Amino acid sequence: MTLWTVKSTEKRVNGVAAISEIGSMRGPYATLRGRLCGYGVSARSKYHVKPRLLTTDGYRLFFLDLELETPEKTDEQEDMSVDEAQPPRDKALIQPAIFRYPELSVEALSLYYHSIRKGDIVTVAGFLELETWRRGSATETQADPLKEHMTSRSFLFHGLRAEVVRSWNRSEDGEFKSVPGVRTKPKTMDDDSQEWKGHIIRNEEDAMKLRDQMCKYWLHYGKCPKGNHCKYFHIENAQLLNICRQRWIEARLEARQLTSHDSADPHPPLSKTSRHHRASIFAHYLVKAFGVENLNQGTGVLDIAGGKGDVSMELCKEYKVNCTLVEPREDVWLVGLGRKKRKGRSKREPDDAMNTRSSMASESVTDDGESPVIRVPAQIYPCENQKNEATVDHINSVLPPASQGPRPLHFSTHDSVGHLLASRLRTCSVMIGLHPDQATDAILDHALINNKSFAIVPCCVFKREIQREWIVDGIRKEVSTYQDLIQYLCAKTLSVPHRHVKLEWLDFQGRNCVLLSEATSS
Ligand SMILES: C[S@@+](CC[C@H](N)C(=O)[O-])C[C@H]1O[C@@H](n2cnc3c(N)ncnc32)[C@H](O)[C@@H]1O
Structure with missing residues (x-):
C-alpha cells in the first residue's frame, strides 16, 4: 500500500510534485497525497459551527491538513501496515489544502467536508497559490531568522478534487491522534527556542x-x-x-x-464605490430605470425595509419622487437627521431632533384616531434654493409575508396600519428593497400579487429562518447561498405569466445585484 507518497517527480516544492504552471494567479498544478490530520475553518469564530460553514456567504471555505511524507517510500515500507509505515509524528510534513467557493461548487464543498474524516488517506488535486509558492521556493539567504521562516513555510495549496484512498478504520486502527496544533504551527518552530x-x-x-x-x-x-x-x-x-x-x-x-465578486458583475471588484453610497446609487438607478414620472405614479415608491430611509430621502430630495417607507425601526429619519447633524449640516442639538419630529412631522390620523403614518418633512434633507414638494411617509411597521393566498392583501379594517399598508400596496408605483433582510420574499410576493414593478437588491439568505425550495430541471433545490437566493427569486418571478426579470449590478461594494421586474400591462 502506498502511503504519504507524492505523485510525479517533474518538479518538487516541499516534496509535492508540480505538474504545470498556468495563468498569473494560479501557480503550478499538483497532486498531494497524505493523511488527513486536522480541519481548519474560516477565521471568524461565529462561523465555526459545522453546518453553517458551507452556507454562509463569503465564508464558504475550509482547510484539510494533510500529513505528507517527504522521502519516497521504499518497496519494503510500501508493504508495511499503517502504523509501521507512519513516520514519526513530530517530523510529519503538514500541508494545508484550502477548499473554497467559487473554486468548488457548494455541493462539492459540502461533499468533501462531510465525507473525509481524520486519519483517512486522501489524494487532493489542485494548484499552488503563486505568491505563496514563490515565497516558499527558497532562493534567498538563510541567515535572517525571519527569512528562514518564510522560505521554510509551506505554500498555500487550493484543492479542486479530493478522493479518499483509504478510510481510517477505528475498530482496526484505533482512535486517530492528530498532531497537536498542526495547522497554525510553522514547521521550523522549535517550541523551546527563544528566537x-x-x-x-x-x-x-x-x-x-x-x-x-x-x-x-x-x-x-x-x-x-x-x-x-x-x-x-x-x-x-x-x-x-x-x-x-x-x-x-x-x-x-x-x-x-x-x-x-460575481463573475457576471461588470464592475471591477477592487474599484467599486463605498457601500456607504449605496442609497444614492440605488436611487439614481431607479430614476434611470423607471423615470421620475413613472416613479411618481399613484402614491409613489414603496420603500420596504429601508432602514434609516436613505433611499426614500434621496429620491424625495434629489428627484422629487414621493415615497412611503415601510420600516419597523422607530428612529428612522431621526437617525438620518442625527447623522447629518454630526457632519455639521444641521445646527440643531440632539434633543432638538426629537422635538423636531413632533413639531415638524404631520401625522395622518385615521378614522379610529390612530396615526399609522408619519409624514417626514422634506426640510430634514433641505434642497438648496428649492422648495421640495415631494414627501416621504413612514409607516412604522413590518411588511408581513404574503402568505394569504394569491389575492391582493386585505388587512383587517380595525388594523389601521395594516389598512394603510394594504392601500399603499395597491396604489404605489414601484416596490423597492435595498438589502431588505427578511422582507425580501414579502416584497417580491406582494409585488407579484399586486402586479407592481419591483427593484430588489437582496443581501442575506437567512437560511435558518426562511426555508425556500425551488425546482431546477425537475430537481428540488434548497436555497442555501446568495446565488441560490437570486436564482430562486428569478424563478418565482418568471413563474408568473408575462413577467420578466432583469439582473443588473450596481457600482458599490457588498451585495449589489438588483432584480428588476416591470408590472405586466394587463
Ligand atoms: C440591513 S437593513 C437595510 C436597511 C437599508 N435598506 C439599507 O440598505 O441601509 C434591513 C432592514 O430591514 C428591516 N426589516 C426586516 N424585515 C422587515 C419587514 N418584514 N418589513 C419591513 N422592514 C423589515 C429591518 O428593520 C432593517 O432596518
Missing part, C-alpha cells in the same frame, strides 16, 4: 511579509493573552502596529471583495 517565542516585528517590510502570521489579538488590542507563548507575531511599536492593523483590515476587505 521564535514572542518574536517581535521591527519594521514595516517584515510586517508586510509576515502579514498572514500576525497575532490578531495583538493587532486589535495591542496585547495577547498568550504572551510569549503565542505562535503568531507581535508588534511592539505603536506606530507600526497602527500601520499593520490598517493594512490587515484593508487586506481582509480586499479578500472579501474578491471572494464575493
Whole structure:
C-alpha cells in the first residue's frame, strides 16, 4: 500500500510534485497525497459551527491538513501496515489544502467536508497559490531568522478534487491522534527556542511579509493573552502596529471583495464605490430605470425595509419622487437627521431632533384616531434654493409575508396600519428593497400579487429562518447561498405569466445585484 507518497517527480516544492504552471494567479498544478490530520475553518469564530460553514456567504471555505511524507517510500515500507509505515509524528510534513467557493461548487464543498474524516488517506488535486509558492521556493539567504521562516513555510495549496484512498478504520486502527496544533504551527518552530517565542516585528517590510502570521489579538488590542507563548507575531511599536492593523483590515476587505465578486458583475471588484453610497446609487438607478414620472405614479415608491430611509430621502430630495417607507425601526429619519447633524449640516442639538419630529412631522390620523403614518418633512434633507414638494411617509411597521393566498392583501379594517399598508400596496408605483433582510420574499410576493414593478437588491439568505425550495430541471433545490437566493427569486418571478426579470449590478461594494421586474400591462 502506498502511503504519504507524492505523485510525479517533474518538479518538487516541499516534496509535492508540480505538474504545470498556468495563468498569473494560479501557480503550478499538483497532486498531494497524505493523511488527513486536522480541519481548519474560516477565521471568524461565529462561523465555526459545522453546518453553517458551507452556507454562509463569503465564508464558504475550509482547510484539510494533510500529513505528507517527504522521502519516497521504499518497496519494503510500501508493504508495511499503517502504523509501521507512519513516520514519526513530530517530523510529519503538514500541508494545508484550502477548499473554497467559487473554486468548488457548494455541493462539492459540502461533499468533501462531510465525507473525509481524520486519519483517512486522501489524494487532493489542485494548484499552488503563486505568491505563496514563490515565497516558499527558497532562493534567498538563510541567515535572517525571519527569512528562514518564510522560505521554510509551506505554500498555500487550493484543492479542486479530493478522493479518499483509504478510510481510517477505528475498530482496526484505533482512535486517530492528530498532531497537536498542526495547522497554525510553522514547521521550523522549535517550541523551546527563544528566537521564535514572542518574536517581535521591527519594521514595516517584515510586517508586510509576515502579514498572514500576525497575532490578531495583538493587532486589535495591542496585547495577547498568550504572551510569549503565542505562535503568531507581535508588534511592539505603536506606530507600526497602527500601520499593520490598517493594512490587515484593508487586506481582509480586499479578500472579501474578491471572494464575493460575481463573475457576471461588470464592475471591477477592487474599484467599486463605498457601500456607504449605496442609497444614492440605488436611487439614481431607479430614476434611470423607471423615470421620475413613472416613479411618481399613484402614491409613489414603496420603500420596504429601508432602514434609516436613505433611499426614500434621496429620491424625495434629489428627484422629487414621493415615497412611503415601510420600516419597523422607530428612529428612522431621526437617525438620518442625527447623522447629518454630526457632519455639521444641521445646527440643531440632539434633543432638538426629537422635538423636531413632533413639531415638524404631520401625522395622518385615521378614522379610529390612530396615526399609522408619519409624514417626514422634506426640510430634514433641505434642497438648496428649492422648495421640495415631494414627501416621504413612514409607516412604522413590518411588511408581513404574503402568505394569504394569491389575492391582493386585505388587512383587517380595525388594523389601521395594516389598512394603510394594504392601500399603499395597491396604489404605489414601484416596490423597492435595498438589502431588505427578511422582507425580501414579502416584497417580491406582494409585488407579484399586486402586479407592481419591483427593484430588489437582496443581501442575506437567512437560511435558518426562511426555508425556500425551488425546482431546477425537475430537481428540488434548497436555497442555501446568495446565488441560490437570486436564482430562486428569478424563478418565482418568471413563474408568473408575462413577467420578466432583469439582473443588473450596481457600482458599490457588498451585495449589489438588483432584480428588476416591470408590472405586466394587463
Ligand atoms: C440591513 S437593513 C437595510 C436597511 C437599508 N435598506 C439599507 O440598505 O441601509 C434591513 C432592514 O430591514 C428591516 N426589516 C426586516 N424585515 C422587515 C419587514 N418584514 N418589513 C419591513 N422592514 C423589515 C429591518 O428593520 C432593517 O432596518
